Amino acid sequence: MEILVVNPNRVDGCTRLIHAAARAAAAPGTTVTTLAPGRGPFELTGQSEVLFSAVGVLEVIARTPADAVVMAGFGEPGKEAAQELTAAPVLDITECGPLLARTLGASYTIVTSTAAAVPIVEDRLRALRLDAACAAVLASGQSVPDLVERRERALEAVAGVAALAATEVVVLGCGGMAGMAADVASATGRVVVDGVSAAVKLAESLGVLGLAPARAPRPPVTGWPFGD
Amino acid sequence: MEILVVNPNRVDGCTRLIHAAARAAAAPGTTVTTLAPGRGPFELTGQSEVLFSAVGVLEVIARTPADAVVMAGFGEPGKEAAQELTAAPVLDITECGPLLARTLGASYTIVTSTAAAVPIVEDRLRALRLDAACAAVLASGQSVPDLVERRERALEAVAGVAALAATEVVVLGCGGMAGMAADVASATGRVVVDGVSAAVKLAESLGVLGLAPARAPRPPVTGWPFGD
Amino acid sequence: MEILVVNPNRVDGCTRLIHAAARAAAAPGTTVTTLAPGRGPFELTGQSEVLFSAVGVLEVIARTPADAVVMAGFGEPGKEAAQELTAAPVLDITECGPLLARTLGASYTIVTSTAAAVPIVEDRLRALRLDAACAAVLASGQSVPDLVERRERALEAVAGVAALAATEVVVLGCGGMAGMAADVASATGRVVVDGVSAAVKLAESLGVLGLAPARAPRPPVTGWPFGD
Amino acid sequence: MEILVVNPNRVDGCTRLIHAAARAAAAPGTTVTTLAPGRGPFELTGQSEVLFSAVGVLEVIARTPADAVVMAGFGEPGKEAAQELTAAPVLDITECGPLLARTLGASYTIVTSTAAAVPIVEDRLRALRLDAACAAVLASGQSVPDLVERRERALEAVAGVAALAATEVVVLGCGGMAGMAADVASATGRVVVDGVSAAVKLAESLGVLGLAPARAPRPPVTGWPFGD
Amino acid sequence: MEILVVNPNRVDGCTRLIHAAARAAAAPGTTVTTLAPGRGPFELTGQSEVLFSAVGVLEVIARTPADAVVMAGFGEPGKEAAQELTAAPVLDITECGPLLARTLGASYTIVTSTAAAVPIVEDRLRALRLDAACAAVLASGQSVPDLVERRERALEAVAGVAALAATEVVVLGCGGMAGMAADVASATGRVVVDGVSAAVKLAESLGVLGLAPARAPRPPVTGWPFGD
Amino acid sequence: MEILVVNPNRVDGCTRLIHAAARAAAAPGTTVTTLAPGRGPFELTGQSEVLFSAVGVLEVIARTPADAVVMAGFGEPGKEAAQELTAAPVLDITECGPLLARTLGASYTIVTSTAAAVPIVEDRLRALRLDAACAAVLASGQSVPDLVERRERALEAVAGVAALAATEVVVLGCGGMAGMAADVASATGRVVVDGVSAAVKLAESLGVLGLAPARAPRPPVTGWPFGD
Incomplete structure (x- = not known):
């Protein structure tokens, strides 16, 4: 395939x-x-x-x-x-991350890149009728270049925000966070779903x-x- | 201005x-x-x-x-x-038609062009949080070229669908219907709002x-x- | 007219x-x-x-x-x-303030007079199906006589509450605030919509x-x- | 008491x-x-x-x-x-009929007087946050004088509409229907709740x-x- | 009966x-x-x-x-x-407490036993379509044995949480709180509804x-x- | 695994x-x-x-x-x-069928066994917050024994109801329909998702x-x- x-x-x-x-x-x-x-x-x-x-x-x-x-x-x-x-x-991935996350918990938190992305993500979830199970969309403050070039620092920031989630399940809400799920999970104890995977x-x-x-x-x- | x-x-x-x-x-x-x-x-x-x-x-x-x-x-x-x-x-106009229509009735029906446009309009209304007062989005079956080139026939089709609306207020849901509001209103007895105006x-x-x-x-x- | x-x-x-x-x-x-x-x-x-x-x-x-x-x-x-x-x-004005505000932002905050007015406004918005885009209804603590007779102090109070809004757009939620929009806007940097206007x-x-x-x-x- | x-x-x-x-x-x-x-x-x-x-x-x-x-x-x-x-x-009674009805079924149908009353009842239910469990508000076409003066005919009309309800439980949605619950129930096999009682x-x-x-x-x- | x-x-x-x-x-x-x-x-x-x-x-x-x-x-x-x-x-009682509470206020807060009960209660309210009027489900931290065996301490804990409610009306959300309504009401000034009663x-x-x-x-x- | x-x-x-x-x-x-x-x-x-x-x-x-x-x-x-x-x-499977279906269409129809199952499925979807994308829950009238013992007739009944769906995507809403997806799809032209798979x-x-x-x-x- x-x-x-x-x-x-x-x-x-x-x-x-x-x-x-x-x-x-x-x-x-x-x-x-x-x-x-x-x-x-x-x-x-x-x-x-x-x-x-x-x-x-x-x-x-x-x-x-x-x-x-x-x-x-x-x-x-x-x-x-x-x-x-x-x-x-x-x-x-805006659908697939949340959909797979739903098998692991009744609701989830999305951690996205910058504050500017938050309303874009929220509007899209509403159009897709996927907003009901989303507890919150939080910004990590990390842009795509941040996520790519300052990986360590970005990981820390993403994990820091993921740790604030009110839900057990967290969805990584940016393609640039691909590959981070295991590290964020082990840093926070949360179940972390990466949309690309x-x-x-x-x-x-x-x-x-x-x-x-x-x-x-x-x-x-x-x-x-x-x-x- | x-x-x-x-x-x-x-x-x-x-x-x-x-x-x-x-x-x-x-x-x-x-x-x-x-x-x-x-x-x-x-x-x-x-x-x-x-x-x-x-x-x-x-x-x-x-x-x-x-x-x-x-x-x-x-x-x-x-x-x-x-x-x-x-x-x-x-x-x-996707916002302005419905917003002005709301001053004239608690809910309204949107008459749009072809069936393909219906889910596009519905998704956009949901993203804009304007779906609550929208009773229905109906297709007139008229494409933009139909609306431009076969104006008489198109007007008839739009009025025919507007007459089926369950609400007193109808919003014309296509730029190509600009200019039709008065005729649709007089043919149907509805209040008809054109988004461009x-x-x-x-x-x-x-x-x-x-x-x-x-x-x-x-x-x-x-x-x-x-x-x- | x-x-x-x-x-x-x-x-x-x-x-x-x-x-x-x-x-x-x-x-x-x-x-x-x-x-x-x-x-x-x-x-x-x-x-x-x-x-x-x-x-x-x-x-x-x-x-x-x-x-x-x-x-x-x-x-x-x-x-x-x-x-x-x-x-x-x-x-x-309960409809018109929010409707015009919606052209300037996807959601807005209403600043009303006293705490007693908050549930009255909330109930009315729900009946009018205008609650979806309303982020919050906040009380300024200013009654109509306050707004009329102690205008300077009232303006300060209204602006103080408007500055707390989570949204860029603020709707003045009391007829007695008519005429205050420009002053509240310049004091807060928000877009301020007056319902009467x-x-x-x-x-x-x-x-x-x-x-x-x-x-x-x-x-x-x-x-x-x-x-x- | x-x-x-x-x-x-x-x-x-x-x-x-x-x-x-x-x-x-x-x-x-x-x-x-x-x-x-x-x-x-x-x-x-x-x-x-x-x-x-x-x-x-x-x-x-x-x-x-x-x-x-x-x-x-x-x-x-x-x-x-x-x-x-x-x-x-x-x-x-707008609250009490539906509230008691909820103990007998997850949703109910309201049968009200004339068509003009339907939007009034619907708006009020929405303001009261009682709309979620209401399957429909149907008009019997019977005004208060009809209900009082032509009792037999009115009863027949109310029962006729109640029989169309998609729910097992029906709420009588007009004070003038007080006293009709048992008759409507026996005519329709529905559970019929009168708001006054x-x-x-x-x-x-x-x-x-x-x-x-x-x-x-x-x-x-x-x-x-x-x-x- | x-x-x-x-x-x-x-x-x-x-x-x-x-x-x-x-x-x-x-x-x-x-x-x-x-x-x-x-x-x-x-x-x-x-x-x-x-x-x-x-x-x-x-x-x-x-x-x-x-x-x-x-x-x-x-x-x-x-x-x-x-x-x-x-x-x-x-x-x-999950229905009856909230239903009777609704006659006394447009919304209410439920105070339940332990944190583990909160999602169980929330899910059930959603299935029953009773979530719209529920402002919050709060845990008192008191298990059924706590409520039975350490009654004085439990009452204090329940009243302490009830006092935090944003609503005037509080519903006791556990069978083990039966009999506590009057004491919680007099300790908090709230209207307190017991589901069993x-x-x-x-x-x-x-x-x-x-x-x-x-x-x-x-x-x-x-x-x-x-x-x- | x-x-x-x-x-x-x-x-x-x-x-x-x-x-x-x-x-x-x-x-x-x-x-x-x-x-x-x-x-x-x-x-x-x-x-x-x-x-x-x-x-x-x-x-x-x-x-x-x-x-x-x-x-x-x-x-x-x-x-x-x-x-x-x-x-x-x-x-x-109540979650997994709808979740996978969502990747193939914004909404879907569930075809379940008997009429008695419809409210059970609807209540569960609401509790799971999966009701927003579900266009309808339809009964095929086929009990589990029907589905097992009169397979041909049951398949016809399920396909007959699936063909009435207003959505392109259909979810088989009963474990006893496992294995029927391909046949229902080819009989109806719909995309058919089986929850077990x-x-x-x-x-x-x-x-x-x-x-x-x-x-x-x-x-x-x-x-x-x-x-x-």
Whole structure:
């Protein structure tokens, strides 16, 4: 089974962390390809960059054959759009982290990157009808570059905030936190779910069970916006 | 006061209808400029085109000085992103139609274009916390080209669906329905609110009252995605 | 256009403040008449006075011709009843403040008069289905006489509470705060929406767009309760 | 124990029906006095009459000593106001019918008088946070005079609508239906709860358990609106 | 009228306290029998004991003739199951405490036994659709043995937590607190509702009004699990 | 990895169907043991049998070592209790079917066995906070014996109801439907999720990711209710 993982930002170190976490979670027979968009913002620091990145993310998904697609941005839009462009099931870590977390506790806390991400994540959870079991969305204050380049310090910050959660289960709410779950868990005693790993396992689960969207993909009626 | 109205699709006739409705609603001293994106999909027939159009919409907003901005796509994302790019208040017809409708009735029905638009509109209303007073989102079966090119037939279809509403108040849920409110009202006996007109009046209201977002605009940290 | 504004209490200074705010918000061609009930409680300090005042408010509305009616009590009942008594659209500042505030932020905080008003406002918002976007209703501790007679001190108190809001947008939740929005905004850096001004602009918006309730008014079947 | 029951309309036959039902439900040692307002609308056919009646209802409550008060209008406002005017607990049949019904089923259907009453009842239930367990509010099409004067036909109509309920438990949603519960139950096989009877039993329950509001009554600060 | 009260645990002192409270609340003509299960856990300290106790509770209810049944465990499941086994109405103190409390205030706080009981109570309230009016569920830290054997200290602890409630009305959320309402009320100035007493009065109310479930009891199709 | 699957009823054919579906879904290295309780009701036709079965289910879980536990009753209680009795994560098909379904669509329809199961499933979903994305719970009218013994006819009935779903995704809401997903999907064109298969894959996912409840198991303080 071939899983395509797409990192919405273009921070190389982040793509590598996401790939490593996806690879570590994957079953022996699963191939993981992790790509960032070929165009678009380097980092997603606000709502406009989130939207700008979507075009590049959709381009990658439309052009890369795969058996399943994992979108590795937490809170970013585009899952519904991506599903129009591929026959493979598209999984969003914003869904998969919380969904797997729900098997381990009736509610959970999401620890995300910066304060600017909090309302983006909250709005997206509400649109996805996943807000009922979410006790809180907390900011760790760590941007993607922080998470990639100052890993030790970032881990400490994430664990510090995770330790404040009112729930036993914590969901890592940023692709740049991929790979941190075990360390945050051992530092805090919490059950810590990483969205990228969760999405890989859910993608494989759909694959084994032969589950996929019923509708055929349809390209945009009025053409692709990508140059070549 | 200068109001910039942005039509997310590139159907010229639709831009003209939106402009006419905005112009008709505006106060004598208000200048209305209505623009479509310079790039992006011609028509928004699905979720991917909705996202692709956002880049062009944001480009127009970032580059066109105005005292207020009206986004004329019903259900489209991007308001929060657009507000990062301009000091002017950004109003979304997805909010303004329902908000003005609420002064006339405790709940309302939205009549939108095609069946594909229904879940897009519903998700957006939920994200905006505007779902509580919305009795239903109904599809008229009319695409934007239908609304522009076969106006008589489209009007009949929209009125036919509006007449089925369980509420006294109906909101027109598509920019391409701009200008239809009076005709739908007289055909059905309902109170019919057009989002474009509502947004223009709300934009002027903010202007007169000196209300605008408290935060200064901030360009995307890692540059614009637009070529030149 | 003629707007009738009704202050539910009979504190003259409050009627004057409401009138000044309504007048300042109104367009050049708009006539504003602001009236208090000719009978009923002087001040609304509890739930019984709120109900007692409604008779006088409805009497004013039934007897005064107007193109639109603004009810200037925040949290008071009676909008639905008033709408039965006049063909003009009836706008309630309890709705109009929050509705206009929603164009400027996804949620807002209401700062009201005394602690006794908090549950009255909360119950009314719930009945109006406007509670979803309201982050909190906070009491300033200032009664209507405080707001009228000790304006400087009251302004300080209102601004002090507004500064505690978790949201960027604040709605002034008492007719007696009419005229305070700019001062509270400059003292706190928040976006501050006054319900009376908002209602005047929304009333004018309905007027320009030709929007009004579809149903004809109907006098009470078993006669008016007013003496002569 | 002395229970004061207040009928918000002035239809004598209705007051008598309410009194009979209250009397039939009361324990041997309980005295029941049932009064209608001395002023105000004869019948409550709309929202304005509902508000007009409240003054007279509050006057009766303020002037009549009792150990408990039952407000016998279904959907009418005023409970909170009435509680300010008396040390006795004030029970509203809009609450008591649904509360007792909840002991017999997880949800219930309310059958009310005319279509005009439906939104009034729905709004009131939402304000009271009693909407979650209410499956539907259905109109029987029977006004208070219908219920009083054409009792047989009205009973048939109420039972006809009750038979359509999706729930096993039905709440009679109008004071004028007092006394009909057993007949509607035997005609439909449903469990039928009458609000007046329920309120009398709940009032007696509070009495036996020594439960009453903690706060002392407080007369309106600026005087009573009643002449004499 | 014969009321069967069932204490889900087997702590004799607790059964006696519950019986005394039920007896004190009952009308002169009411007979109260209070029983604990003949098998099952001594004390309910966790979710498994809660389920284990249900078999014994259902056995008691199936085998003991009564006109009404009161289940005296707060948050325990089984009401729906019990109702299948008897023609008498089954009342659960988890419902009856909050329902009677609602007549005295729009919301209330539940003070329960230990922290482990809090999520059990919260889940049950949500299943029963009684969560909307519940401001908070607070733990007193007192287990059933604490409540029975160290009554003075337990009372102090319960009153200490009740005094922190944000609402005027407090519901005692544990059968072992039966009989404490008056003392907690006088120590805190709150209105304090005991679920056992409330259930007895509601049971008697149903009896007087002739209200009972419409469906006949049905024994389990595949036999009773009880030995002999 | 060893997965223990527990069928709450004692219908042998049902246990075999559940085992086959679990086995078919499991990864090569996974061992699946499927057990029914050694005591308790043969079939769960009502709420009392649901509760009676829980003791036997908990007994099996407490006595059978495993790396993960799957509870194969749809709507049955006991997950929280079971989690107290084992260190292995306990997964409930009532959660796992809907959770996996959510990756394939924003909402889904549950098709359950008989009409009696509908309120049981609805109450459990509400307690689990999984009701928001559930469009409807529909009864197929097929009991567990029907599903086991008249497989062809039952399949037709389940597919017939699934075809009525308003959503693209359907969840099979009964353990006895295990193994039917592919046939129902091909008969209806819907995406059909079987809870048993979903739970097995989610259990394996937790295993691979090293996720398990943080709290150690705790036996009931006052002893086991099982004889020997």
